[in-house]
Amino acid sequence: MNFLFVHQNMPGQYRELLQWLAQAGGHRIYFLTQRQNAPKLSGVETRVYRSHHRPDAKAYGLSTVWEEAAGNRLIPLRLPPLHR
Numbered sequence: 001m002n003f004l005f006v007h008q009n010m011p012g013q014y015r016e017l018l019q020w021l022a023q024a025g026g027h028r029i030y031f032l033t034q035r036q037n038a039p040k041l042s043g044v045e046t047r048v049y050r051s052h053h054r055p056d057a058k059a060y061g062l063s064t065v066w067e068e069a070a071g072n073r074l075i076p077l078r079l080p081p082l083h084r
Contacts, residue, residue: 005031010038010046018044 003021005014010033021027022043029044038046055067 001027003027003029005029007031008034010035011041
């Protein structure tokens, strides 16, 4: 089976699940993260993405959370085909 995980700070809450899936074998596991120094997990292919927008330093305080979240939309990535 093919799995795609997305979390800004890999592995987040998925560490045990990733390890279990990788040990079970027979899976293709991809992880998209913003974490530059993400841990290397055996059987997991990691790709790093960047935010396409950061709020201005002078932005209204309550809008910065929304701007950061909206700026984290995933830009198209080139992954190998998920079919075999």
